[in-house]
Amino acid sequence: MSAALIGLSGIERIFQLGDSEVHALRHLELRIDAGEYVAVMGPSGSGKSTLLNLLGLLDHPNTGTYRLEGRDVTTLSLDEQARVRSERIGFVFQSFHLVPRLTAAENIALPMTLAGIDPAQRAVRVTQALKDYGLSDRASHRPNELSGGQRQRVAIARATIMQPAMILADEPTGNLDRATGEDVMRLLEELNRHGVTLIVVTHDAVLGARARRQLLMEDGELRHDSARQASNA
Amino acid sequence: MFLVSWWFAFLFRIMRAPDLIRFARDAATGNPLRTSLLVLAMAIGVAAVVVLTALGDGARRYVVGEFSSLGTNLVIVLPGRSQTGGFNPGNAITSTPRDLTIDDAQALLRASAVHRLAPLAIGTSEISYGGRLREVMVAGTTADYTKVRNLKLAQGRFLGEGDWRRGAAEAVIGARVRDELFGAEAALGQLIRVGDRRFRVVGIMASTGQGLGMNTDELVIVPVALAQAMFNSNTLFRILVEANGREAIEAAKAQVTEIVKQRHEGEEDVTVITQDAVLATFDKLLGALTLAVAGIAAISLAVAGILVMNVMLVSVTQRTSEIGLLKALGATGATIRNAFLTEAAMLSLAGAVLGYLLGQAGAALIRQLYPVFPAYPPDWAVVAGLGTALLTGILFGVLPARQAARLDPVQALAKR
Ligand SMILES: Nc1ncnc2c1ncn2[C@@H]1O[C@H](COP(=O)(O)OP(=O)(O)OP(=O)(O)O)[C@@H](O)[C@H]1O
Ligand SMILES: [Mg+2]
Numbered sequence: 001m002s003a004a005l006i007g008l009s010g011i012e013r014i015f016q017l018g019d020s021e022v023h024a025l026r027h028l029e030l031r032i033d034a035g036e037y038v039a040v041m042g043p044s045g046s047g048k049s050t051l052l053n054l055l056g057l058l059d060h061p062n063t064g065t066y067r068l069e070g071r072d073v074t075t076l077s078l079d080e081q082a083r084v085r086s087e088r089i090g091f092v093f094q095s096f097h098l099v100p101r102l103t104a105a106e107n108i109a110l111p112m113t114l115a116g117i118d119p120a121q122r123a124v125r126v127t128q129a130l131k132d133y134g135l136s137d138r139a140s141h142r143p144n145e146l147s148g149g150q151r152q153r154v155a156i157a158r159a160t161i162m163q164p165a166m167i168l169a170d171e172p173t174g175n176l177d178r179a180t181g182e183d184v185m186r187l188l189e190e191l192n193r194h195g196v197t198l199i200v201v202t203h204d205a206v207l208g209a210r211a212r213r214q215l216l217m218e219d220g221e222l223r224h225d226s227a228r229q230a231s232n233a
Numbered sequence: 234m235f236l237v238s239w240w241f242a243f244l245f246r247i248m249r250a251p252d253l254i255r256f257a258r259d260a261a262t263g264n265p266l267r268t269s270l271l272v273l274a275m276a277i278g279v280a281a282v283v284v285l286t287a288l289g290d291g292a293r294r295y296v297v298g299e300f301s302s303l304g305t306n307l308v309i310v311l312p313g314r315s316q317t318g319g320f321n322p323g324n325a326i327t328s329t330p331r332d333l334t335i336d337d338a339q340a341l342l343r344a345s346a347v348h349r350l351a352p353l354a355i356g357t358s359e360i361s362y363g364g365r366l367r368e369v370m371v372a373g374t375t376a377d378y379t380k381v382r383n384l385k386l387a388q389g390r391f392l393g394e395g396d397w398r399r400g401a402a403e404a405v406i407g408a409r410v411r412d413e414l415f416g417a418e419a420a421l422g423q424l425i426r427v428g429d430r431r432f433r434v435v436g437i438m439a440s441t442g443q444g445l446g447m448n449t450d451e452l453v454i455v456p457v458a459l460a461q462a463m464f465n466s467n468t469l470f471r472i473l474v475e476a477n478g479r480e481a482i483e484a485a486k487a488q489v490t491e492i493v494k495q496r497h498e499g500e501e502d503v504t505v506i507t508q509d510a511v512l513a514t515f516d517k518l519l520g521a522l523t524l525a526v527a528g529i530a531a532i533s534l535a536v537a538g539i540l541v542m543n544v545m546l547v548s549v550t551q552r553t554s555e556i557g558l559l560k561a562l563g564a565t566g567a568t569i570r571n572a573f574l575t576e577a578a579m580l581s582l583a584g585a586v587l588g589y590l591l592g593q594a595g596a597a598l599i600r601q602l603y604p605v606f607p608a609y610p611p612d613w614a615v616v617a618g619l620g621t622a623l624l625t626g627i628l629f630g631v632l633p634a635r636q637a638a639r640l641d642p643v644q645a646l647a648k649r
Contacts, residue, residue, distance in 0.1 A: 085562070096645070102259065158562070
C-alpha cells in the first residue's frame with residue numbers, strides 16, 4: 001500500500017455572509033495517496049473549489065486537521081505554508097492566470113524566480129519545459145499573443161517547473177474547446193503517469209470518468225467516493 | 234552585494250534582488266500613464282527644491298561676493314564708539330567725539346599685523362570742465378587705496394606715493410564722470426576744477442557697474458590732505474586697513490584699537506569692524522532664507538509622497554488577481570511587500586533623478602539669463618531633496634505594499 005499524501009479529518013469550512021452562514025465543507029474525511037488521479041465532481045456551489053483551495057493551502061478549515069505528507073499543515077505559519085506551496089503544490093486554473101506583461105518563458109519561470117533560484121538553473125529548466133510542452137517557438141510571446149490551449153500549456157509548465165508532489169487543477173479545460181481540452185488533459189495525465197498526484201475539479205462527466213477515482217460533492221459533503229465504494233463492495 | 238543577496242535567497246528562499254528589481258520595473262512600465270504621472274509629481278517636487286535653493290543660495294553668494302569685492306582681509310576703522318560692538322548699521326551715523334586724523338592713520342602702519350592701509354575722507358563738491366558742471370562725490374585717499382579695495386584702473390595711473398599731509402593736485406575720476414564731463418574727448422592730462430581747486434586728471438577708474446560695494450563710477454578721487462582742506466575738516470570718514478592675512482585679521486583689529494586708544498589719551502573712541510563680521514551676518518541671514526525656501530519646496534515632495542501612496546493603492550486593487558497568483562505560486566507576504574516597495578522606490582528614484590536634472594537645467598537657465606547671479610543649488614539641498622524624495626516614496630509605499638501582502642489569496646484569485 002502506498003503512502004498517504006493527503007489526510008483530511010473532521011474538516012469544516014464555514015463562510016460568514018452577514019447573518020447567514022454558508023457551510024461550504026461539512027465533516028469531510030478524505031485520504032488521497034501519492035500518485036493518485038482523482039476527479040472532483042458535483043453541482044455548482046457544492047464546495048469543489050473550496051476543497052481544492054484547502055488542499056492547496058490557500059484556504060484554511062474552521063475545524064479539522066489536514067496532514068500533507070504526514071505533517072499537520074494547518075498549524076504552519078503563513079511563510080511555511082508559502083514554502084510548501086512553492087515546493088510541493090502546482091496550481092492550474094480555469095482562466096489560466098498568466099501575468100500579462102511577462103513572456104511565456106518568464107511566466108513559466110515565475111515560481112523559480114519567487115523561490116530565489118539562480119538564473120542559470122532557471123534558464124535550463126525553462127528551456128526544457130518549453131520543449132516538453134511544444135512551446136519553444138513561443139518563448140518570448142506574451143499571453144495575449146497565445147491561443148487558449150497554448151496559454152494553458154504555459155500554465156501547466158509553470159505548475160510543474162518546481163517538480164511538485166501534486167497538481168491541483170480547477171476546471172482546467174473550462175475555457176477551452178473540446179479538442180484543446182482533450183490535449184490539456186492528456187498532458188496532465190502524462191504527468192500523473194510519471195508519479196505526480198493529480199486532482200482535477202470538473203463539471204464534465206466524460207472527463208471525470210477518465211480519472212481512476214471520482215469524488216462526488218454535494219452541498220459541502222462528500223456524497224460518493226468511487227474508491228470507497230469499490231472497497232465496500 | 235550580489236553574493237550576499239544570493240545567500241539570502243538560498244537560505245530563506247526569497248526573491249533575488251535583481252529579479253525583484255526587474256519584476257518591479259516591468260510592473261511599472263506595464264502601466265505607462267500611472268508611472269509617468271508619479272515620476273512627474275516626484276520630479277516637480279525635487280526640481281522645485283533644486284531651483285528654489287539655487288535662487289536662495291545664489292542670493293547669498295551674490296551678496297557675499299559683493300562684500301568680498303570691497304577688499305580682502307579688510308579691517309575698517311570708523312570714528313565714534315559703538316555701544317554694542319560688532320556690526321550695526323547705526324555705526325555709520327555716530328557722532329565724532331575726537332577726530333580720526335591722517336596722523337592716526339599713519340600711526341597704524343606701525344602695527345605688525347597691518348599690511349597696508351588707506352585713509353578715506355568723503356564729501357561732495359562741484360566739478361567742472363569746459364563749462365560743464367556736475368555735483369560729485371569726492372573721496373580723499375592715498376596711493377594704496379586701489380590695492381586695499383581691489384580696484385582697477387581703465388587708464389593712466391592712481392594717486393602717487395608721497396607725503397600724506399600734502400599731496401599733488403592730481404585727480405583720478407570714475408568712468409561715469411569721465412563720460413559725462415569729457416564725452417568723446419581724451420580726459421587724461423586735462424585740468425578740471427573741483428570746488429575752488431584745479432586738478433590734473435592722471436587716471437580713470439575701471440567701471441565697476443552696479444553692485445553692493447561702493448561704486449567708483451561717479452567718484453572723483455584726490456589726495457586725502459587736499460580733500461580735507463576742501464571740506465575744511467580734519468577728520469577721516471574711514472580708515473581701510475588690510476591685514477597681513479586671514480589669520481591676522483583679529484590681531485590687526487586688536488592692534489589698531491590699541492594704537493588709536495593710546496593716541497586718543499586712553500579713550501576708545503573709534504569703532505573697528507572686520508569684514509568677516511559683516512559677512513557672517515549676511516551669510517547667516519541669507520542661509521536661513523535658503524533653508525526656509527527649501528522647506529517650502531519640500532512640502533511639494535510630501536504631496537508627491539501622498540500621490541505615490543494613492544497610486545500604489547490603486548495599483549494594488551488593479552493587480553489583486555496577480556497578487557493572488559503570486560501567493561499560489563509560493564510567494565511569501567514579505568516577497569509581495571518587497572515587490573511593491575521596490576516599485577515605489579524605483580518610481581521615486583526615477584522621479585528624483587529626473588527632477589534633479591530638470592532643476593539643474595532650470596538653475597542653468599537662470600544663470601544664462603542673469604549672468605551676475607550665481608544660481609547654483611547647494612550640495613546639501615541636492616542631497617536633502619533626493620533623500621526626501623526617496624524616503625517619502627518608500628514611506629508612502631509601505632501602506633500599499635502591506636495591503637498587498639495581506640490579501641487573502643483565494644479572494645484575490647477569484648477577482649477578475
Ligand atoms: N469567500 C466566500 N464567502 C462566502 N461564501 C463563499 C465563499 N467562497 C465560496 N463560498 C460559498 O461556498 C459554497 C461552495 O463554493 P465553491 O466555490 O467551492 O463551489 P464550487 O463547487 O466550486 O462551484 P462551481 O462549480 O460553481 O465552481 C458556495 O455556496 C459559495 O457561495
Ligand atoms: Mg468552483
